[in-house]
Amino acid sequence: TYIQQSQPLGLGHAVLCAAPVIGDESFFVHLVDDLILSQRPCLDQLREHYERHGASVLAVETVPRDQTTNYGIVATEEVASGVKRVTRIVEKPKPEDAPSNLAVVGRYVLTPKIFDKLASTGSGADNEIQLTDAIASLLREEAVDALPFEGRRYDCGNKLGYLEAAVDYGLRDPEIGGSFAAFLAALSTD
């Protein structure tokens, strides 16, 4: 089922709308403005982690410190080899308040307990029901892990990221990649 995010209620509200169709199961959240080019789909990497460790899991990547205001930012501790457990998560902190520069990207596996948390979470940053705030509440009761995934992420929510994605995907396209490369080469010599 496709749930359209309604503004200005926010991502948390959109996820809560899905509760009746999901019921008592763990589920993926996939934010379409994050495009990830990888050998293996990022969601499959998260699925494997979830099945192995039984914990909710968030895809994360390191971002420059001055970009923490664009993301949910996590602090983690290594609880086993390669397993980063989230100890804190904050939505869009200023660089000086950020617990790290490890940012959540738009891929999550969450347990259904998140719905209770969302239902009792009030408006947060940007006056929206923040998924991040509900995750902050969830991690006090259940394990939530962070997974630095394999792949290159394009933030298509900003102009530069969107254009970079179009160029990378365009050049790799088996049908039009060659002509697209020729077009770019001609442009750069104009």
Ligand code: G1P
């Ligand atoms: C949302 C989340 C944020 C996350 C980001 C990933 O923000 O609220 O925690 O880091 O997606 O793209 P948005 O991009 O909707 O501002």
